[in-house]
Amino acid sequence: MALNRSGPTKDRIRRAAVKLFADKGFHGTGIRDLAQEARLSSASLYHYVGNKEDLLAGIMRDALGALLTAAHEVVDGVADPVERLGRLVALHVITHAVQREETTVVDNEVRSLSAETRQPVVKLRDTYERLWTEAIRDGLRAGVFHTDRPSVTRLALLEMCNGVARWYSPGGALDLEQLAGHYARLALRAAGCTDPGAVPDLARCRAVVNTVWATAETGR
Amino acid sequence: MALNRSGPTKDRIRRAAVKLFADKGFHGTGIRDLAQEARLSSASLYHYVGNKEDLLAGIMRDALGALLTAAHEVVDGVADPVERLGRLVALHVITHAVQREETTVVDNEVRSLSAETRQPVVKLRDTYERLWTEAIRDGLRAGVFHTDRPSVTRLALLEMCNGVARWYSPGGALDLEQLAGHYARLALRAAGCTDPGAVPDLARCRAVVNTVWATAETGR
Amino acid sequence: MALNRSGPTKDRIRRAAVKLFADKGFHGTGIRDLAQEARLSSASLYHYVGNKEDLLAGIMRDALGALLTAAHEVVDGVADPVERLGRLVALHVITHAVQREETTVVDNEVRSLSAETRQPVVKLRDTYERLWTEAIRDGLRAGVFHTDRPSVTRLALLEMCNGVARWYSPGGALDLEQLAGHYARLALRAAGCTDPGAVPDLARCRAVVNTVWATAETGR
Amino acid sequence: MALNRSGPTKDRIRRAAVKLFADKGFHGTGIRDLAQEARLSSASLYHYVGNKEDLLAGIMRDALGALLTAAHEVVDGVADPVERLGRLVALHVITHAVQREETTVVDNEVRSLSAETRQPVVKLRDTYERLWTEAIRDGLRAGVFHTDRPSVTRLALLEMCNGVARWYSPGGALDLEQLAGHYARLALRAAGCTDPGAVPDLARCRAVVNTVWATAETGR
DNA sequence: AATGAATGAGAATTCATTCAT
DNA sequence: GATGAATGAATTCTCATTCAT
Structure with missing residues (x-):
């Protein structure tokens, strides 16, 4: 066999x-x-x-797919915008820390795809970012966030979190949940969150990252 | 002649x-x-x-040199850590918006340098980042910032600002000083700044960027 | 079994x-x-x-073998040189029409054979062409053909007939025996045949092609 | 320089x-x-x-262009269809003898061109063959040729002449004009020419081939 | 009988670079 | 100051073929 x-x-x-x-x-x-x-x-x-590009495209599709799946698992049905944005930040950060290489490829190599291959990748990314947009929008409506130019804020927070893949190395002084918690606090404060005291469910985020990626790396 | x-x-x-x-x-x-x-x-x-690498190295050295020069011009002698960090953020953001291509190269292509060429570049970068480190440290000591893991915070803020080069395009709805002001606010809030009401001297930052880069692009 | x-x-x-x-x-x-x-x-x-070349060699040997066998069946014992050449032309043309692919390979790919493999193929071809040479020679001796440079004439006629495989497609307006008859007339006229009125036994030629190739495609 | x-x-x-x-x-x-x-x-x-295909396409275009030019020079203004067909045959044969390699490429490698590159080549070839079609048609109308299926006859004669490139080698017993004259006779007889006594202007054909190809091989 | 896995050799093409003029 | 000519090394990818199963 x-x-x-x-x-x-x-x-x-x-x-x-x-x-x-x-x-x-x-x-x-x-x-x-x-x-x-x-x-x-x-x-x-x-x-x-x-060919080489197929390889790249496969990596990007799978990684973005996993991120999107995880995001839905973590966010769907959560009413509180603070918890929602907090979870998105935590999930994003944990993913960028745990799957540093995959996320680095996703974040840096879109330009290396040919036009046709790029399109579905960009679409996936847009779908994912919409979750951020919605969380921020709902928080503003609810009066718990305060920021003009919410889309600039969204981009700023996303890039802040992407950056984790550029410097985090496991085994450092900071464990994953501390890291994610720290970023969630930074992000919520930046969003003008009135009371960022409550921390998102980091354990949940981490667990989801683990299971989603275990699946992603087997189901090929 | x-x-x-x-x-x-x-x-x-x-x-x-x-x-x-x-x-x-x-x-x-x-x-x-x-x-x-x-x-x-x-x-x-x-x-x-x-050769090709010389070209890259030259770009990086000059761009980082300009950034460092500008940073000193903007920050030296400023006692207030809030104003200092605010100016660093504004300067960084304006530079990434105005000199999008240069900063993109600096931020992405360090790995493409050979070990020997990389060293001085990394050193310059470290020198520049020390200004951020110091501003944050002083703000913490003064009790105007609140963050554990200040170095994580520094990295997060830097990456947040780097991100501007990935999406900003001049001629959009947002002018430069609005952009810089927005980011300064985000950053100071994230740093736990108790009263981020005062905005850094954006005009100064912008002027310095202009003069420093005018020099950089002529003095070759 | x-x-x-x-x-x-x-x-x-x-x-x-x-x-x-x-x-x-x-x-x-x-x-x-x-x-x-x-x-x-x-x-x-x-x-x-x-290997690939064996495949090619096998095709060529079998196709040339079939052509030679068919030629003998059609020509042996026929005394009249006009009928003989007419039949050779008809047989050649019918074969090139019916077995377009095989004859195309035979006519174009000799150069693709290695020296050792090529030799027996060339020998078969020479043996076959000798039948044409003899028919023309006998016709000249009998005074029914008129051509100086008979070997040039032979080559010209052979190439003319080979050409059929390059354009004939079954199902066109022209049926096989019409085609063969037409070519026989062209060839005999070109050979200076005084009275090409009589047409060779086309049905015989066609039947022989059929049986010989039925055998060739089974007896492997 | x-x-x-x-x-x-x-x-x-x-x-x-x-x-x-x-x-x-x-x-x-x-x-x-x-x-x-x-x-x-x-x-x-x-x-x-x-690239490799450009090279092939260039060869084919130039060779077919030269053949077409030469054909026009030799045939335009010639009223007599016998002389016209005779000259076309002579020209074709001389070209295939003198420019054996070019014509071999033209005759065998059309299939190796990509669809887009093939199109103009095929068009050139069609234009050239139309001259043959017209000569035969005019000869039939004038009652000097006799053949049903004139287009089959045209194909047969063309292939007969193409064949020259497959066996002729200069320096043999046969000189160029003898060769061309022989083929003209074969072709005219095959076309059912009642009086093929007169031979086309071979010297003219040869001269045209020479000048046209001298230009072709310089004018690049 | 049949095939997935594997590969060394070779395919066409592009690379960064040098140099004579 | 500028460039056409030239190339060795490297590029991505395909080739015909072998072999264990």
Whole structure:
């Protein structure tokens, strides 16, 4: 039963690509680099993958899909906008810390996709960001946030959280939930939250990240 | 006085490189792309530039140099930590809005430098970030900021401001000083500033950005 | 009787190769193209065939063998050189019309064979062409043909008839025997035949083509 | 003055391509083969040529253009259909003998062109063949040719003449004008020409071929 | 009988760079 | 000051083929 063999190899390639695209960029990574990292000949790589761009597109789609799924799991049905934005921030931060390489690729390599491949990726991203937009909008309506230019605020908060992937390394002094809590506080304060005392359900966010990504990395 | 003739051409090359490195990345930009954008042959390029990496290193050094100079001009001698951090934020944001391409290169392409070339760049960056560190530290000591993990906060704020280069486009609804003011408010609130009512001297920041970059783009 | 099971598959491969070699050329056809056309994996192909060149050599040997056999059946014992040349032309034309792909491969891909493989193929072709040479020679001796440079004439007539495979498509306005008759007339006139009134036995030629190729496509 | 340098090199490449495409086919010829034959590195080849297909398309366009030009020069204003067809045959044969490689490429490699590139080539060829169609039609109307299915006859004669490139080698026993005269006789007889006694103006045909191709091989 | 996995060799093409003029 | 010519090394990707199962 060689059936489940293709899984591991394809995953090895995927992991190699994620790592190298994150560290050296799409254009900075050669097919030979990928093959070496995945312990295959470069010809064998093409047994599993159509081409370099397919690999990138697959990574981005899956990563954004996972993020979107996780966001819905964490936010759907939550009425309080403060809790909602707090959870989105925490989820985003935890994801960027735990899946540093995937999120780095997603955040940096959209431009490396061809127009046709880029489109669905951008659409996914837009769908995800809409959750942020709605949380902020509802908070403003409810009078718990205070900011003019809410869309600028949204962009600022998103970029702030994206940044985590650029410096966080696990095993530092800060554990994940502390990190997420810190960012949630920063974000809510920045949003003009009157009483950011309550902290979002960090454990929930972390658990969701774990299960969603466990699925993402198996279900291929 | 044919001496300063090389100036204009070299500037054209520099501008071409800044544009393309920002838009397509260092590895995504070919020498021929650069030559075409600068309207000369790729062979002629080598009259003005040692090689591709020199070009990148030059851009980064000058851009970071300008940022550091501007920061000192804006911050030195300012006692109030709130005003200091506010100005740093405003300056950083204005720079990322006005010099979008330069800052994009600085923020994304450090990894494309060789180890030796990278070192002085990183050092410059560290020197610059120390100004942020100090402002935050002083604000905490003075009791006007409230944040545990001040270095995490610093990183979060810096990344938030870096993000401006990823989405701002001049000619939008938001003018520069509004933008800078908005970000200053977000940042100070996030830092736990008790009374962020006072806004930093935005006009000063903007003026400094203008003069520093006018110099930077001529003095080559 | 599982013995003749390999027949069908091998035939499918053969047919695939004939089609693709004819349409895209030997070098323009990949092993994977062949496998796809034959509806099996490229690895399975190698169960039935030594390698790409074997496939080509087999096609050529069989096709030339069939042509030679048919020619003998049609010509042996026929004394009249006009009838003989007429039949050779008709047979050649019918074969090129009915077995367009096989003859295209034979006519175009000799150069793609390696030296050793090429030799027997060329020998077969020479043997076949000798029948034409003899018919023309006998017609000249008998005073029914008139042409100096008979070998140039032979080459001209052969190429004229080869051409049929380049444009004839079944189902056109012209049926096979009309086509063959037309070419026989052209050829005999060109050979300076004084009275080309009598037409060769086209039905015989056609029947022989049919039986010979029925055998050729089964007896593998 | 390095200006006229690019001429010779580009011509060397063209000649190499013509030779190799003729002898080994488009798909049988590698870029490295071409470079070696043209005494360049394969990278240098791309200094002069866009890609392999451009090279092929250029050869085909120029060769067909030359053939068409020559045909017009030889046939325009000639009223007698016998002389006209005779000249077309002679011209075609001489061209296939003298420019064996070019015509071989034209006759065999149309299929190797991509759809867009193929179109203009096919159009040129059609324009050229129309001259044959008209000569035959006029001869039939004038009652000097006798053939039903004139378009089949046209195809047969064209292929007969194409064949020359497959076997003729200069320096054989047969000189060019003898060859052309022989083919003209064969063709006119095949066309049912009642009195093929008169031979077309072979010297004229030959001269036109020479001048047209001298231009073709310089005017690049 | 059949195939997924694997690969070394080679395909076409692009790269950054040098140099003679 | 400027560039056409040139190239070795590298690029992405395909090739025909083998082999374990």
